[in-house]
Amino acid sequence: xxxxxxxxxxxxxxxxxxxxxxxxxxxxxxxxxxxxxxxxxxxxxxxxxxxxxxxxxxxxxxxxxxxxxxxxxxxxxxxxxxxxxxxxxxxxxxxxxxxxxxxxxxxxxxxxxxxxxxxxxxxxxxxxxxxxxxxxxxxxxxxxxxxxxxxxxxxxxxxxxxxxxxxxxxxxxxxxxxxxxxxxxxxxxxxxxxxxxxxxxxxxxxxxxxxxxxxxxxxxxxxxxxxxxxxxxxxxxxxxxxxxxxxxxxxxxxxxxxxxxxxxxxxxxxxxxxxxxxxxxxxxxxxx
Numbered sequence: 001x002x003x004x005x006x007x008x009x010x011x012x013x014x015x016x017x018x019x020x021x022x023x024x025x026x027x028x029x030x031x032x033x034x035x036x037x038x039x040x041x042x043x044x045x046x047x048x049x050x051x052x053x054x055x056x057x058x059x060x061x062x063x064x065x066x067x068x069x070x071x072x073x074x075x076x077x078x079x080x081x082x083x084x085x086x087x088x089x090x091x092x093x094x095x096x097x098x099x100x101x102x103x104x105x106x107x108x109x110x111x112x113x114x115x116x117x118x119x120x121x122x123x124x125x126x127x128x129x130x131x132x133x134x135x136x137x138x139x140x141x142x143x144x145x146x147x148x149x150x151x152x153x154x155x156x157x158x159x160x161x162x163x164x165x166x167x168x169x170x171x172x173x174x175x176x177x178x179x180x181x182x183x184x185x186x187x188x189x190x191x192x193x194x195x196x197x198x199x200x201x202x203x204x205x206x207x208x209x210x211x212x213x214x215x216x217x218x219x220x221x222x223x224x225x226x227x228x229x230x231x232x233x234x235x236x237x238x239x240x241x242x243x244x245x246x247x248x249x250x251x252x253x254x255x256x257x258x259x260x261x262x263x264x265x266x267x268x269x270x271x272x273x274x275x276x277x278x279x280x281x282x283x284x285x286x287x288x
Contacts, residue, residue, distance in 0.1 A: 015040045105276055106210060109222065109232055169284045170203050170249045172233060173256065173268050177287055181280040188278035189232070189271040192287050196237065196266050198256040202247045203231050203272070203285070211243045217269065218259025223247060228276075234269035235260050 016038050023033040138146070175198075179191035206225035213219050217234040221241060224230050237257020247253055258266045272281040281287075 015043075105230075106222065108276075109230060109271065109273055110210075110214065110217075110220070167204070167227065167229075169272075169281075170201065171285045171287055172201050172203050172231075172270055173198060174287060175268075177282070178264075178267060181278075181282060183278075189234075189269050190281050190287065191264075192268045192270065194256040194266055194268055196257060198266075198268075199252045200233055200236060200254040200256055200268055201250050202253050203249070204229060205249050206231070206247060208241050208243055208245045208247060208253070211239050211241055211245075214260065216261050218263060219254065219257070221254055223253070228274055230273040232269075232271040232273070234271070235263045235267060237266075 019037050019039075021035040021037055022031055024031055173192050173194055175192045175194050177190050178193045179187060179189075181187065181190050202223055204223070204225040206223040206229070208221060209224045209230075210220065210222040219236040219239050220232065220234045221236065221239050222230060222232045233254055235256075235258060236254035237259060239254045241247060241253045256266055256268055258264075270281055272279050272284075
């Protein structure tokens with residue numbers, strides 16, 4: 001026990017023994033700086049300094065831009081650019097898909113290679129070819145509601161009449177139909193006989209998406225309208241509008257002629273499409 005105590009006293013004495021750190025001039029041995037130190041003070045100062053260095057280094061790496069110079073850490077600008085590029089690539093892929101679908105629909109309009117869909121004459125909306133018959137039996141709640149509405153309508157003196165027609169199609173030309181719409185023959189249009197240079201007018205407001213000459217149908221102009229409508233005017237002698245022009249209902253867009261390999265005289269080959277399906281224009285337009 002005495003030896004252990006002696007060793008402890010010796011260690012304690014070494015730790016707390018005061019020593020002097022002196023800096024002398026090499027030539028004159030003049031004392032420039034001196035400092036009293038103990039081993040314990042040196043150990044404490046070194047430990048605190050090491051902790052501070054570790055803390056400062058960690059802070060620099062975690063919260064300052066200096067971490068970008070450390071291998072394995074990506075810069076904030078690089079991350080921001082990568083995020084922007086990812087967003088742009090997603091947007092471009094979606095736009096490319098829409099553009100491809102749009103160009104495919106225009107190609108099918110030009111070639112007339114589409115299936116026929118039955119249409120509701122009142123709403124000009126495509127309906128399924130094989131629709132299931134719905135259950136039309138009213139429930140008790142429906143009967144009560146009908147009685148309530150009927151009682152209210154008896155004394156309603158301020159009922160306003162509203163038009164059931166939301167879209168009115170303007171006849172592009174007036175003349176006899178020489179070749180009607182026939183889905184069996186894949187003739188998804190009506191041919192209207194005309195005099196040469198008869199003005200051809202837009203059937204609805206819209207934007208010209210195609211206006212050029214084709215080998216089979218001559219001068220062709222295609223207009224995209226609202227609510228999914230597309231109208232095509234083929235075999236024109238000349239076009240008065242170009243691609244990208246905005247046209248109004250009844251505005252002259254071309255002059256009648258007989259151009260293209262499939263032309264059989266001066267006439268207008270008029271097609272009307274709704275949501276990618278051809279519809280018979282005579283159901284909604286009077287040409288004669």
